Amino acid sequence: MTNVIVKWNGKEYNIDIGDSISTVLDFKKAIEQHTNVRPERQKLLNLKLKGKAPDDDVKMSTISLRPGTKIMMMGSLESSVEEAQRIPENLPPVINDLDIPEEEEVAIENREEYLHKIDKRVKEYEIKILNEMRPGKKLLVLDIDYTLFDHRSTAETGAELMRPFLHEFLTASYKHYDIVIWSATSMKWIEEKMKLLGVSSHPDYKIAFYVDSLAMITIETQKYGVIEVKPLGVIWGKYPHYTPQNTIMFDDLRRNFLMNPQNGLKIRAFRQAHQNRDKDRELLRLASYLEDIAQLENMSKLHHSRWERFRDHGYNL
Incomplete structure (x- = not known):
């Protein structure tokens, strides 16, 4: 009989692997x-046979x-899966934001009343x-829905x-980057989604923090009236080593970075996952882009x- 330790969710x-575990x-x-x-939701990261994850019928x-x-395990409880699959009620409406005039962006990001709102978030938002945030690293801020995950489709x-x-x-x-997740949903939704995707416990990278x-x-x-946006100034105000010069944000909605347009990259939305997951290469290509620009002192x-x-x-695009 061999005793092993399974690490999951901080515990x-x-x-004991004996005769009853064949x-x-x-x-x-x-x-x-x-x-x-459940077994089908378990991923045992360092249980290997000839360098690969063994099939279920392999003898122990x-x-x-x-x-x-x-043995480190990734996997979600059924209750967590159901919660993560549920579409939250407070999702912002999906609008066509391709034609917000650039001159309006400039006016918006410098308006005093909005800068005051950011200052208030810096003081009050926890x-x-x-x-740990690492000295000398740049900052990558990532959206979740339609950026990393197709949250509207259904799957097992x-x-x-x-x-x-x-x-x-x-x-x-x-x-090269500290990584932050910022979603226009609740913190509970973010935490469950990151667990479901195996992001929160992955051994090869760490998420610095979540923002909801x-x-x-x-x-x-002028065009859409009152909308919500993600001002990077909240992060910059709390952690001054992150600045407009070393920060980039990915979001499938350009309007989310209207307060910091020079730092935003509008990623192609990932929808209809069942049809597109075999041909979507957006993240691979963006990984190369981030590698290329990491050497720049000023990305703004x-x-x-x-x-x-x-x-x-090159640089002057």
Whole structure:
């Protein structure tokens, strides 16, 4: 009998692998008894056979496990999956924001009443640091819905709706950027979504913190009236080592970065995941772009709308 330790959700569980646990599936069922995470939702990161994750019918006796081996698991409870799949009631309306005049952007980001709102958020909005911010790193701020995840489609698992190459993208970006998730929804929705996608517990990168809808402010535009936006000034005000010169934000709605248009990159929305997940390469290409611009001391001079041409034309886009 071999005792191993399964780490999940910040806790450790001791499991004895003996005669009653013959296959990998038996092992997963034993884990379920401790954690209530169903076998099909379990991902055992460092349980390997010849360098690969073993199939459920593989005999545990063929896998070399020393007593006390720690196995990291990713997986969500059914209640968490249901909550993460539920479309929240406070989602902002989807509008066509392609034709907001650029001259209006300039006027908006410098208006005193909006800067006052940002100052108020800096003073009142509380941020819970999840992982240490690293000196010298730039800042990457990411939206969730339609940026990293197709939240409108339905599926049995979150992986089916996750944008392709998400973990590869985050792993590559983490080398040069601290990563922050900012969604126009509730903190509970963000936390459950990140658990569902395996982002919050991935071993190859760390999320610095989450920002939810309470940090957003309302502004008034000539075309659409009053809308909510994500002012990066809230983050810059709380953590001055992040600045307009070293920050970039990805969002599928350009209106979300109207208060900081020079720092926003409008990503192509990821919708209809079942039809598009085999051909979507947006995150792979953007990972290369982030690698290219990480060397720049001042990213605020870039026109991110032309990011696809950066390698060919260089800095002055």
